[in-house]
Amino acid sequence: MSVQLRPAADDDLFPIGDLHYRSRACAYAGIVSPDALTFGSPAALGEWWSERWHWERDTHRLTVAVAGDVLAGFTYLGPAEEDGVAELSAIHADPAFVGKGVGRALMLDALPELGRIGTRAVLWVLAANSRARCFYERGGWVADGVTRVEAIGNEPVDQVRYSRTV
Template sequence: MADAAVRAATPDDVQEIARLHRDTWRTAYRNLLPEEVLGGLGDTTQAWAEAVEEGQVLVATEGNHLVGYCVVGQAPADEVARADGTLPADAATTGLVSILVEPRWGRRGHGGRLLATAAGTLRDKGNTRGVAWVPEADPASTGFYAKAGWESDGTVRTLDAGGRPLREIRVSGGLTLLLAD
């Protein structure tokens, strides 16, 4: 494998992050989301530019290729609330991550490097645990987080995906992650 790394995203990465976001969703979620939702993914360049400017995006690279990204930051209250709306005692020290690796670059450790780097970033900011939302019907994502020790905490949300419900589960885990060879 060529040199692989994780680094903070720069403004020069924004176009490629937006392309990776769009193309990966169209590939990875084609069985989960209606075609009109995937086909209607618009230009997200401005949203990505703002997230990069705020320092919320990490990117995974292999050689000269940007192969994945992770959005990492403090979890908003509605992302950590229990199903009844109450907040757990550690809500103020819970981070939120969202990882996406382009499928053709999958199974090469990029997701693990992104998660470990995100965990370190959150830990450095005083967080004690992290959460992520994944489609319930996506065994690759749920398996990935399970291997890192992040498990479902029992909270489920249902999103409207173009008239089709999309159930997501919230996974949660510690921030002391080590990369294995």
């Protein structure tokens, strides 16, 4: 499968919200409750991405993967809270493209940019998301022992931090 990667444009933000909503529902099914998965809406996530991008576009990078005219995935990265550390804040593939190399292409594209921000990069993943954890581990990321609890749709969910040298 051939996908093209490019910087996101303003008119990508609502489709990104839609993809994020569907990706989250698919990836987190069985990990969080159905009520948490349906919290908000694709339009609400589009608004959220529009607002976030408005404030962070000078310090962050939003990249989309497209297959023809279909949005297949996206990444969002920038500086972490810790000085000299980069953070991969989001990597999502449309459920129809999972397992077809979109995530790998996005990750390979993100790594050099993470390295321009810091010498180390971090990301957070749901502790129970074994598929995502295996994906990151195959890419050289390692759980570094830091954990947190964050809400998805008002439901607290355990997360594990992964890190790697970039």
